[in-house]
Amino acid sequence: MLKRAATALRTAMDTALRPLDLTVPQYSCLEVLSQRPGLSNAELARAVFVTRQSMNLVLRGLQDRGLVTRPATAPQGRALPSTLTPAGRAQLHAASIVVKTVEKRMLEPFSVTHQDRLLHDLAACAEALANEK
Numbered sequence: 132m133l134k135r136a137a138t139a140l141r142t143a144m145d146t147a148l149r150p151l152d153l154t155v156p157q158y159s160c161l162e163v164l165s166q167r168p169g170l171s172n173a174e175l176a177r178a179v180f181v182t183r184q185s186m187n188l189v190l191r192g193l194q195d196r197g198l199v200t201r202p203a204t205a206p207q208g209r210a211l212p213s214t215l216t217p218a219g220r221a222q223l224h225a226a227s228i229v230v231k232t233v234e235k236r237m238l239e240p241f242s243v244t245h246q247d248r249l250l251h252d253l254a255a256c257a258e259a260l261a262n263e264k
Contacts, residue, residue, distance in 0.1 A: 133256075140237060147229040151222065152196075156181050156189050158230065161215060161223040164199065169212040198222050 144155050153161075159179040164170065170178070176186035190213060193199040198219035201211040215223065238246050 140233070143233045143237070144230060147233050148226060151226055151229065153222070153226055154189075156185065157193055158223075158226045160186070160189050160193065161198065161219055161226065164213055164215050165220065165223055168214045171212060175213065193219065 141155060144158070148155065148158055156179055160175055163175060163178045167174075167178075172186050172190060173183050175190070176183045179186065179189075181189065190199060190201065194201060196218075197216055199213050200216050201213050238249075241249060
């Protein structure tokens, strides 16, 4: 059932983000960069749960649209730190509104108490797997 819920959420987010010309990985990338500017391709890939090759395509697309900027050469090593542009921040703001609408729709069947319980239960599931030896 968790997989089914995740698939339904992904489909709803894809549909909601389409008018903004964003995919879920692109939105996720913008969200992560807003919280942690300067991440490399590999760090972003891990945070967004895509391969480095996929993240390279995501970043290139966002950069071509002027939403993300990366230096032409690495300031140190080989990693190219990415940051949001003002246009990227504006696009993220618009995307966050539609994603919040999807989240609200998903949680509509639950009372506030049940929403808190769901959050607690999902956190417990994640914790149980994280602590697995």
